[in-house]
Amino acid sequence: MRARELVRSFEQAGGTLRALAGVSLTVEAGEFVSIMGPSGSGKSTLLYCLGCLDRPTAGTIELGGEAVEALDDRSLSALRNRRIGFVFQSFNLLPTSTLADNVGLPMVYAGLSRALRRERAALLLEAVGLGKRLDDYPTQLSGGQAQRVAIARALANGPAVLLADEPTGNLDSHTGREVMRLFGELNRLGLTILMVTHDPQIARHSRRIVRVMDGAILEDVPVLDPIREEGSEESKRLRELVSHFGSGGPAA
Template sequence: MDKKKVIEISELTKIYQMGETLVHALAGVSFDVRENEYIAIMGPSGSGKSTLMNMIGCLDTPTAGDYILNGNNVSTMDDAELAEIRNREIGFVFQTFNLLPRTSCMANVELPLIYAGMKSSERKERAVEVLTKVGLGDRVDHKPNELSGGQRQRVAIARALVNNPSILLADEPTGNLDTKTGEEIMELFEELYRQGNTIILVTHENEIAEHARRIVRLRDGLIESDEKVENPVLAREAVS
């Protein structure tokens, strides 16, 4: 039986005005994402992948078309509604980590729960739980500048997971990491996928995209191809 659709995107269009020029960043993109899919979105500079990521992440609204996220049509939402749905439905992982430098790992991870109105004791318990899940249970009181790049990205992933979001949206998550650390982070994403998370990865690197189970390639604001990955990098080993 097919898993339920988390995302339904239909004829999504985004036009920006740059002076007197109209730029068609997305020119009618349609695709669905089901629960526990692991998708990489790829495309050259100017293909529309960053615009599409902003749409999926509810950071921007389309000029035309529909975007249904977990049954909610977010295409027509105002900024306040978008902020609420972002906090509830989407866990972001950025290339630059986006951590607060002067606060502990726990405080960084708790942040989405503060916005969600969760009380302090529950927040702390949940933050420790997800930090432990990403292998940082012994670093909860450390500040980001006391951690390696890989550990900082693990904190960012813990923060993204803390609200149990519908989607984990990762933008070039290994872009600031060396090759070995990048592989460790991709192993963590593989583990999260196997635990049932829905992951959308935006990347320009084929080696990173090949960890996913499906690759959507954009060109000139349109989907050029949408294919299953026959032999994902980390799935070559048998599931223990």
């Protein structure tokens, strides 16, 4: 993933707000990078542009060697669905859909049959410890369980990159640590992760920290004392599934 001279401006009643002011950033395959900065620094705007959820006002983005800015909306949506998984602070689960249907949503846009969607969802939910709750609803879950469902959904199409916006922001410290243990194992098994966080302790689970201020990169440094959590069997199983889904297989 490569961004060059990204600018993102918003027109407001009082004038133009520049959220990104010429940001350049490269994230290599297999990296785990944290983006940090105060509120309003542009960190989430940068993540959303890199994830093809927002188009920059100027600049270029390459994902897997493909120039994103040249794509029309339909092609951009297809690229996003195929190559990028998203995890949000507020989970963004559909409250009136079952857990299986929530996890299966990206697969709907990928054109998979209902039977195959349910098969994959069952495998993913089992891998995050919720295999017996396919037909439950998000309102029946704790915050940690909801985020696990969101992670399973993000991995449904076997993405190359996982983008996370404050993934532990609504979780207690213990549950947040469990989520980061899962992220760490996924990264060790090859998944590229780009995460926005305001928490220095959470950022220590990554291997590199990019600090953003006033729409520009202030600092880009390696993590000198990263936290390395021991991986679980379920997280290893999850990554095996992601690799298999990415190769086009229905299940492992």
